Amino acid sequence: MTFMKSQSAPRRSYLEGSPTGRGLLLTAFCLLLFATSCMVGPKYKRPSAPVPEVYKETPTDNPQEISNWKQAQPSDALAHGKWWEIFNDPELNALEEQVSISNQNVLAAEAQFREARYAVRIARSNLFPTISAAPSITNARVSSNVSALSKGQQTTYDLPVDLSYQADVWGSIRRSVTASAESAQSSFAQLENVRLSYQAELAQDYFQLRGTDGEWQLLEDTVKSYQDYLKLTQDRFANGVASGADVAQAQTQLNTARAQLIDLGVARAQYEHAVAVLTGKPPAAIQISSGPIKTSPPPVPVGVPSTLLERRPDIAANERLMAVANEQVGIAKVAYYPTVSISAAAGVESLAFLKWISWPSRFWSVGPAVAETIFDAGRRRAAVAQAQAAYDVTVANYRQTVLTAFQQVEDNLAALRVLEKEAQAEDEAVKAAQDSLNISTYQYKAGTANYLTVITTQAILLQDQVQAVNILTRRMGASVLLIEALGGGWNTSQLPSTQDVAKPVPVQASGK
Secondary structure, eight states, rough: OOOOOOOOOOOOOOOOOOHHHHHHHHHHHHHHTTTTOOOOOOOOOOOOOOSSSSOOOHHHHOOHHHHHHTOOOOOOHHTOGGGGGGGGHHHHHHHHHHHHOOOOOHHHHHHHHHHHHHOOOOOOEEEGGEEOOOOOOEEEOOTTTTTTTTOOOEEEEEEEEEEEEEEOOOSHHHHHHHHHHHHHHHHHHHHHHHHHHHHHHHHHHHHHHHHHHHHHHHHHHHHHHHHHHHHHHHHHHHSSSHHHHHHHHHHHHHHHHHHHHHHHHHHHHHHHHHHHHHHHHHHGGGOOOOOOSSSOOOOOOOOGGHHHHHHEEEEHHHHHHHHHHHHHHHHHHTTTOOOEEEEEEEEEEEOOOOGSGGGEEEEEEEEEEEEEEOTTHHHHHHHHHHHHHHHHHHHHHHHHHHHHHHHHHHHHHHHHHHHHHHHHHHHHHHHHHHHHHHHHHHHHHSSSSOHHHHHHHHHHHHOOOOOOOOHHHHHHHHHHHHHHHHTOOOGGGGGTTGGGSSOEEEEEETEE
């Protein structure tokens, strides 16, 4: 606000020539200088967490491969966050790209991160003075029975400008800003964890769908085979070699296989719908081509256990929450110290509009204030203890998250190793069952075995073949879960700095 001077009064500062005014300004300056010199409360140091030197489990029993996977480095796909590309499936790649763009849960987490960034800017604003103005024109009449000086109706023209500032002498405001920035970093890590979680869920649903397609293809081939066996028994029955029971058993076997084939349509449709929703689209918008899993699980670069703490976004999120809780302990301890504030007011006031903006109409006031709580019945002590307890909660949650992370890695390493051995055994079982069916079919045609033997070997072969498909599907799912447990190529170096989260955030339209 620019203040006008009258012709008779020379221009000068409101405080110029006033010893009291100079003393107040000097006091305010000293307080502002002192405001950045103290920081009450504990310094943050990341607590330790249980980290093994080596993983207990191995993804393979091959001695030549064991020494390789321990030192393996993330592939280019994992290093750039596109971990799904190691499966070399273009259709999966296209679907995964849509998760970050259209998945509504990911978009919600992204909005929460932007919300946390705005909170940092709000906290930072407390480091600066608040200036407000409240111009007013008031018309009033004072009762002559109350004031003998009343001259009837009066109009007051007022233009005050107020300034208030709380000096951050003990670091409470700075700790609040730091806590908000660390909370925003935690929100960013949670966003990355949500993104990884839904990307992994999509990959699992996709491979479950492909596994269903593999079983579908198997049952289609089985139905064709059973049709041939039904024709064989019908021909033998027509020639008087086979009984009607043989024909009925062959017909039953065929109809059962057809029913199983039809039933797979339910599972496939549900997996396809789930994939569509994960990409942020209605089920009608996604059509996934039919086809079985054609490759074995790719080797996943595991690395060493000590790097896991830096590769998991959920661990990073919990670590940042510990830092936030540590700042809250410091803020609680500041309550023991006095609060220093500075307030100032200036403006112009007049009973005449033409004299409103003039030098004689000026008024001002300035001065510091110190407030200290003398007695609070233990409230501050309890608040500090409460903040310390909340910090201990975050430490326990952090360490539990670390333990869970190692469990997930170990679980899926063990799953890959066991399932690989099971797949080898199941392949041998399928081969043996096929040989058994060939032999029993030859014996049936030769008249040395009944059709019940053929049906039994057919059922065993189909069961083993379905089991082989399921094992492959589980191996692909375990690979996805292992990649998720290892962080999907994410690293704490991707966390934004406390300066970055305080930068202006582009405003986005609602729902865009």
